[in-house]
Amino acid sequence: MVPNAYRPREIEPKWQEHWARNGVFRTPSDAGRPKYYVLEMLPYPSGVLHMGHVRNYSIGDALARYKRMQGFRVLHPMGWDSFGLPAENAAIKNRRHPREWTRSNIDAMRRQLDAFGFSYDWDCEMSSCEPEYYRWNQWFFLRMWERGLAYSKKASVNWCPACATVLANEQVVGGCCWRHEETPVEQQEREQWFFRTTAYADELLGALDELKAGWPDRVLTMQRNWIGRSTGTEVDFAVEGSDQTIRVFTTRVDTIFGATCLILAPLHPLVAESGFAERGQRMATAAATKSPDDLEKEGFFIGRYAINPYSGERLPIWVGNFVVMTYGTGAIMAVPAHDQRDFEFCRKHRVEIVPVIRPEKGELARADEMAEAFAGYGVLENSGEFSGLASREAIERMSVYAEASGFGDASVTFRLRDWGISRQRYWGTPIPMIRCRSCGVVPVPEEDLPVLLPEDVRLTGTGEAPLRSVQEFVRVDCPQCGGEARRETDTMDTFVDSSWYFYRYADARNDAAPFASDRVADWFPIDQYIGGVEHAVLHLIYCRFFTKVMRDLGLIDWDEPIRRLFTQGMVIRDGRKMSKNLGNVVSPEELVSTYGSDTARMFALFAAPPDRDLDWQDEGVEGMWRFLRRVYRLLDRNAGKAAAASSKALNAADRAVLRKLHQTIARVTADFDTRWHFNTSIASIMELTNEIYSMESLVSDGVMQEALQGLSLLLSPFAPHLSEELWQMLGREGPVLDVRWPVCDPDLAREDSVQIVVQINGKLRDRLRVPKGLPKEQLSARARETERIRTLLAGKTVRKSIEIPDRLVNFVVG
RNA sequence: GCCCGGGUGGCGGAACUGGCAGACGCAACGGACUUAAAAUCCGUUGUCCGCGAGGACGUGUGGGUUCGAGCCCCACCCCGGGCACCA
Structure with a gap:
């Protein structure tokens, strides 16, 4: 008899069609x-x-x-x-x-x-991209607008010249575009729509604790850093010779008596006001395109002074390339003695260094001897009425003082910023807003949704919003006054979708x-x-x-x-992420046509635990293909055997196969319920297959049937087509998806004897087989009886012996 | 610089609670079947010493805890990822 071969190209489409025809994948609705x-x-x-x-x-x-x-x-x-x-x-x-x-x-x-x-x-x-979906993006936008959660403002935005569009902060990677890693992002001023994510900053952060049970720590940490909550104090410094003030944010108000200058971000409004608009702009662009590592701390004095509200001291106002406009207030007080960045800046530009914090156990540093800033907490000195306080207490007291005196507040600052969602793109959800000359910004009435994306648009790939050139789209009557108005022509970031x-x-x-x-x-x-x-x-x-x-x-x-x-994890090949550019991609379609999808799926799960990077190796696929064929042959030879529910006594092979079967059920089930290491699940299914193979001629028909049924079901989450085919070969009714997952019978899974390792001083000296669960005393006695151990222990005193039931005995000899 | 991962045979990986290191698979080698090849089946394969029984060594490095460490602690090296002048 010529055996039938495993032909995935025939059975896979067959079952796919069968599943589709019978609605097998339809979501079950029974509420029970x-x-x-x-x-x-x-x-x-x-x-x-x-x-x-x-x-x-x-x-x-x-x-x-x-x-x-x-x-x-x-x-x-x-x-x-x-x-x-x-x-x-x-x-x-x-x-x-x-x-x-x-x-x-x-x-x-x-x-x-x-x-x-x-x-x-x-x-x-x-x-x-279908209106049935994106109309609800627009609907959500209107709801947010009503609640002040969507708003527009003129903002300095990240502009990618290659994409010719605005990017969210999240899409800027190391000063460059996330899609064009070589293209530096430019800063542009534009009227933009924002979602007020910062309104939920505290909640987004606090709720991370609730997610601990089910989310990877790595992701929680990344989100925590991204939201970046820090508590501190905002302090107003009066600008000498004007009624303006400069507000700074600091987490270390206790060091404020050591402030020796103020430093503004290059794009701070006061920089332009003081006549340095262009120089500031240049500095900002230069800083945005370099990584912090190789950016020298540049800066210049703008010729003006501010007054420290605590000490009354007069501080020069500088501009520094390392101060960012988008965090805090865009201005800092420089305390070179107690902040390493300030230290480097002031050293370089010959600004005075004044230590005011001494270590808990130590002396106040001398400015001319300092090699680096002392950034730790300590005790205040030369700080007026606050001298002698510990940092922690000083921060609290000095914040209260600022508030009482009306020149500051205790405050919380987030790194998280509002989500800019405007894109100068065609292929996205139109933003449902209208600008009217007399009424200003007016939302599209809800009954007019969806604002359909016009189909006939000339796409050029230049920077202007493509919708701007579609007159029928742009021109609209104002929903409020009926007058001539224009639609918003930007579309939404696809992350909204x-x-x-x-x-x-x-x-x-x-x-x-x-x-x-x-x-x-x-x-x-x-x-x-x-x-x-x-x-x-x-x-x-x-x-x-x-x-x-x-x-x-x-x-x-x-x-x-x-x-x-x-x-x-990622899929890696030749040590690098698979990508078209590197020419190391593996085509899933080719895999399916060569080996079938079951092989591809099985290998994708077998090659590495799913949370780790997967090193793709073509030879490994070959091995998986061999395994599935082996399973098929086993079934082909044995499927016809009677599934007799025999009361006949089980022979040793029967017991061995059933034991392996139920152990495998336990392992695979445990992998699903806990750690998802499908590589080991599949390995154990291979072991089961090997066991059945080696016992093939010895097991009784009923046990063979039972084992093959179990094997088919265990395979089904990983190789569903083959599983369905095998199930049918075994004469069972499908679909397998509606068959109950097998349950481990602990009595059948139990080993009746176990191998014990016997060590002397921790070195492996002998093995012996004993009944499972043999208590310590008997275990120890049995271990001493073996010939090897008797000889090795002869004439020696056993100082101590350690017995671990079902595992080992260790004799410690002196 | 800071925060996460990771480092185990020729390779991917296993060892779940501190208890036989290397499951399972790949590759390699030897054998069976075959005119031959493919496919399949059987066997060997961490390193070193030994004819052999057997022994020694071995999980990035150095130390520690322990009867016992791939696993725990301390210090460090390397690889991958994330964050970063965030005041």
Whole structure:
């Protein structure tokens, strides 16, 4: 008889079609079962699935299938982050409309995802570039506008000359654009729309504690740093010869008697006012394009003085390239004796250094002997009435004093800034605002939503907003006075789209509201979110912000959208991240056509634990392919055997196979429930397969059936097509997704004897097999009896012996 | 500079609570089957010494705790990532 071969190219499409026809992936609706929401980060529809996607979605699908087999009703949706720059660039290059280009990419990618057999419920699909979705972006914008959470202001913005657009602070990486890492970001003044993320700064920070249980520490730390809360004092310094004051923020007001000058950010208004506008501008640009490491501390004196409100001293006002306008007040007091940066600046520019803090146990430093600043807390000296106080207490008392005297406040400053969402781009959500000559800024009335993105637009790739040239779009009657008015022509940052998309999945076809509250309440919070760590601060802060806004709008009644977050590692090949430029990409489509998707999925999970970077090796794929074929052959030979529920006594091989089966069930189940090390899950399934192979001719038919059924089910989260095929070969009814996950029988899994290691002084000297659970005394006695140990211990005194049941005995001899 | 990860055979990785280091897989080598190849199956494979039984060494480096350390503590080196003149 010629054995049948494993032919994934036949069985995979067959089962995909079967699943689709029978609606197997549709979200179960029976309210009796507990819910589980598994979410993977939605892709940008570039048209091509890459290995990072495959890894991400293989993890998510394994979990979704496992949970479903455990009896949960699982929501497992997928959608498209389909607005964004690449569509516009492609349109310019290929003369195709972004919508057409995007939609055909989505179709292509949906096909690729389906070719992997991922269990998505496509009935929940959303795509952010469709008006059915983006109208709700506009709706949220209007709600925020009403509450003062959306506002416009003229602001100095980050401008990327390569993208020809404004970037959010989060999109600036080391002074350069996140997409064009070689292109320095420029500063420009523009009227921009902002979301007031800072209104929730304290809450976004405080709630991180609640997320500890389910989020990686790394992400929490990154968010904490990003929000960057620091407490301190704001102090006004009067400018000599004017009624102006300069406000500075400091965390160390206790050092203020050691302040020897003020330093302004190059873009501080007073710099321009004092006639140094151009010089300041130049300095700001130079500083923005260099990393802090190789930026010399430059600066200049503007010829004016300010008065220290505590000491009455007269301090020269400088401009410094290391002072940033966007943090605190854009001005600092320099205390060179107690701040290393100030120290370097003042040393270089020959500004006086005045120590005023001495270490708790030590002398006040002498200015001319200092090699570096003393930045620690200590005791105040030469600080007027505050002398003698410890730093901590002084900070408190001096803040109170400032407030009482009316020249300052205790204050809290955040690094987090409001989210600039305006983009001078076509392919995004139109901002639903109108500017009227007589009424000013007027929101588009809700009944006029959506503000549709016009289809006929000339895209040039230059800096102006493309919508500006579409007269039918721009010209509009003012909703208030009916007069001539103009629409806002900027579109929204695409991060707005992805800030709430996962709510839409729960009620994707709602055309009266972004979603119905009861439907999202049924599914939220997301039980498990899976994606790349690169979104730790952008997307994952914005979506938390949106949830808090939605809560305050009364749409939902929870504070955080995501209970558990999992960040998978990158896919690496030849020691570097896979990328087209490096020419080291592996095409998932090719893998599917050579080996089938089950092999690709299994290997993506087997090659490394999912939270670590994965080193891609083609030979490894080959090995996985061999394994699946081996499984198939095993089933092909044995599937026909009778599943007799035999009362016959089990032979030794039967017991061994059943033991391995139930041990494997326990291991795989534990991996799902705790640490997600699917590499070890799969390794243990391989061991089970090896065990069945080696016992193939010895086990009874009933046990063989039982083992093969178990094997098929254990494989199903990882290799669903093969699993479904095997299940059918075994004569069982599918779909496997609706079969209950196997349960470990501890009696069958138990080993009846264990190997014990016998050590002398910690060195391995012998092994012996004893019944499991043998108590210490007997263990020790048995260990002394073996011939090797008897000889080795002869004539020696055992000073001490350590017995660990089921593991080892260690004799300590003198 | 600060904050996270990580460092284990030729390679990817395993060792879950301090208890046999190297599971599982890859690669390599030897063998079986074959006219041959592929596929498959069986076996060997941390290093060194030894004909052998066996022994010594071995988880980035140096120290420590312990009957016992890949795992805990201290100091340091290297790789990856994040943050960064944040006042």
